[in-house]
Amino acid sequence: MREILMVLERWYAARVPFALATVVAVSRSAPREPGAMMAVGPDGEVVGSVSGGCVEGAVFELAQEVVESGEARLETYGYSDEDAFAVGLTCGGEITVLVRPVTRARDPSFGAVMASAAGGEPVTVATLVEGPAPRGATLAVWSGTAAGGLGMRGLDTAVAADARGEPALGATGLRRYGPRGERREDTVTVFLQSFAPPPRMLVFGAIDHAAAVARIGDFLGYRVTVCDARPVFATPGRFPEGVEVVADWPHRYLRDTHTDETTVVCVLTHDPKFDVPLLREALLRPAAYIGAMGTRLTHEDRCRRLARAGVTDGELARLRSPVGLDLGARTPEEFAVSVAAEIVALRRGGSGLPLSAASGPIHPRGVV
Numbered sequence: 001m002r003e004i005l006m007v008l009e010r011w012y013a014a015r016v017p018f019a020l021a022t023v024v025a026v027s028r029s030a031p032r033e034p035g036a037m038m039a040v041g042p043d044g045e046v047v048g049s050v051s052g053g054c055v056e057g058a059v060f061e062l063a064q065e066v067v068e069s070g071e072a073r074l075e076t077y078g079y080s081d082e083d084a085f086a087v088g089l090t091c092g093g094e095i096t097v098l099v100r101p102v103t104r105a106r107d108p109s110f111g112a113v114m115a116s117a118a119g120g121e122p123v124t125v126a127t128l129v130e131g132p133a134p135r136g137a138t139l140a141v142w143s144g145t146a147a148g149g150l151g152m153r154g155l156d157t158a159v160a161a162d163a164r165g166e167p168a169l170g171a172t173g174l175r176r177y178g179p180r181g182e183r184r185e186d187t188v189t190v191f192l193q194s195f196a197p198p199p200r201m202l203v204f205g206a207i208d209h210a211a212a213v214a215r216i217g218d219f220l221g222y223r224v225t226v227c228d229a230r231p232v233f234a235t236p237g238r239f240p241e242g243v244e245v246v247a248d249w250p251h252r253y254l255r256d257t258h259t260d261e262t263t264v265v266c267v268l269t270h271d272p273k274f275d276v277p278l279l280r281e282a283l284l285r286p287a288a289y290i291g292a293m294g295t296r297l298t299h300e301d302r303c304r305r306l307a308r309a310g311v312t313d314g315e316l317a318r319l320r321s322p323v324g325l326d327l328g329a330r331t332p333e334e335f336a337v338s339v340a341a342e343i344v345a346l347r348r349g350g351s352g353l354p355l356s357a358a359s360g361p362i363h364p365r366g367v368v
Contacts, residue, residue: 003047004037004039004047004048005114005117005118006118007039007041007047008020008039008047008102008110008114009111009114009115009118011039011041011042012102012104012110012111012114013111014042015104016041016042017067017101017102017103018039018040018041018042018067018101018102019039019040019062019063019064019066019067019099019100019101019102020037020038020039020099020100020101020102021037021038021039021040021048021050021059021062021063021097021098021099022035022036022037022050022097022098022099022100022127022191022193023035023036023037023050023051023095023096023097024074024096024097024098024127024129024174024191025095025096025174026093026094026095026096027078027093027094027095032049032050032051032052032095033172034172034173034174034191034193035172035193036048036049036050036051037050038050038056038059038063039063040060040063040064040067044060044064046060050095050097051077051095054077055077055095055097058075058077059075059097059099062075062097062099063099066099066100066101067101069101070101070106071101071134071135071136072098072099072100072101072134072135072136073098073099073100073135074096074097074098074099074129074135075096075097075099076094076095076096076097077094077095077096077097078093078094078095098127098129098135098136098191100127100135100136101136107138107148108147108148109138109140109147109148110138112140112147113125113140113195116142116195117195120197120198120223121142121197122142122143122194122195122196122197123140123141123142123194123195124140124141124163124164124192124193124194124195125138125139125140125141125192125193125195126138126139126140126141126150126159126160126163126175126190126191126192126193127190127191127193128150128151128188128189128190129174129189129190129191130187130188130189131150131151131155131179131187131188131189131190132150132151132152132155132179132188133149133150133151133152137149137150137151138150139156139159139160139163141159141160141163141164143164146160150188150190151179152179152180152181154179154180154181155177155178155179155180155181155188155190156181157181158177158181158182158183159175159177159181159190159192162175162192163192163194171192171194172192172193172194173191173192174189174190174191174192175189175190175191175192176188176189176190177190197223198221198222198223199221199222199223199262199263199264199288200222200223200224200225200259200262200263200264201213201214201217201222201223201224201225201263201264201265201266202225202227202254202257202259202263202264202265202266203217203224203225203226203227203266203268204226204227204228204250204254204265204266204267204268204269204274204278205228205250205267205268205269205270205274205293206226206227206228206230206233206234206235206238206239206245207233207268207270208332209268209293209332209335209336210226210228210239210266210268211226211238211239211240211332212331212332212333212335212336213266213268213335213336213339213340214226214239214240214243215240215243215336216336216337216339216340217264217340218240218242218243220340220343220344222264223244224242224243224244225243225244225245225246225257226239226243226244226245226246227245227246227247227248227250227253227254228246228247228250228269229247229248229249229250229274230247231247234246234247249274250267250269250274250277250278251274251277251278251280251281254278254281254282254285255281259285259286259287260286260287261286261287261288262288263286263287263288263289264287264288264289264343265282265287265289265290265291266291266292266293266323266339267279267282267290267291267292267293267323268292268293268323269293270293270294270298272301272302272305275292275294275302275305276302276305276306276309277309279292279302279306279311279319280306280309280310280311283306283311283315283316283318283319284315287318288343288346288347289320289342289343289346289347290318290319290320291319291320291321291323291324291339291342291343292319292320292321292322292323293321293322293323294321294322294323295322296322298322299321299322302321303316303319320342323338323339323342324338324339324341324342325338325341325342325345325352326338327341
């Protein structure tokens with residue numbers, strides 16, 4: 001997401017028109033979630049994706065038409081049994097894509113929106129799908145202000161009120177209103193897209209495995225911090241650019257650091273004098289994932305020490321140790337893949353089994 005935002009900022013700053021395609025609705029086994037974006041810019045340059053490749057060609061052509069006409073378009077793509085060569089999703093799903101033109105004259109607040117999203121500031125963009133203003137009109141909403149409009153003051157007020165509740169949750173999807181913002185009617189359709197701050201990944205223990213975990217965490221969109229009590233190892237040069245590196249006692253750093261239900265904690269210190277006070281602190285606070293490196297014997301010893309330190313069985317049940325899925329990993333990079341796979345499976349509700357050994361849809365709905 002950050003990569004596409006950077007490109008959009010560049011195009012917008014250069015004052016060149018481009019088309020922004022956004023998935024606004026999906027059904028069945030669609031490959032991308034609502035909010036997935038693809039943009040077509042100068043000289044046919046493309047960034048992002050709306051379907052993983054199935055309908056990108058058709059969306060590309062539609063985007064060029066939208067830039068030329070200056071009018072937004074709404075199209076639905078799905079699999080066709082009658083015509084095997086029809087443009088659609090071979091996975092059997094269906095996606096609805098809104099393609100709108102973006103120019104400085106049409107979207108004076110677009111640059112500020114992209115800068116806020118890229119910088120991690122919560123912002124929600126409401127885009128009119130059907131309603132009193134031309135399709136594609138937008139209303140950008142920050143915590144204390146709003147810019148743009150959807151055609152009627154009452155509608156703007158209602159949408160802004162709803163949007164201000166979305167950024168913290170990262171909620172994205174269609175909402176329906178009356179023309180003046182009435183919530184019991186459905187004559188107006190608005191797509192709310194929230195850009196929430198990236199979730200945090202806290203990696204403790206500045207070892208080679210930590211560098212690999214930090215790299216894949218950054219790739220997955222986390223804001224990564226690596227912490228180690230040993231300054232000789234906690235040096236920025238040992239880690240990917242953009243990863244924060246802190247020299248401090250792990251439990252002390254975590255005690256003074258905000259975590260929430262999206263935070264990932266990876267404990268790779270592999271030393272009781274670090275592990276026990278750190279995990280004791282971690283297991284008492286909100287986090288999406290708490291994993292610790294070590295053998296099964298190390299895990300058993302660590303659990304005994306944590307129990308003596310006052311950690312309850314219920315709190316210990318949150319600990320994922322040995323960390324990662326069983327991939328037979330040996331190298332730091334393979335280890336990082338196993339950890340990332342466990343994090344993604346937990347976040348998305350996956351089983352961790354090979355898809356060839358499972359049944360049912362491979363793109364389950366309703367899991368964020």
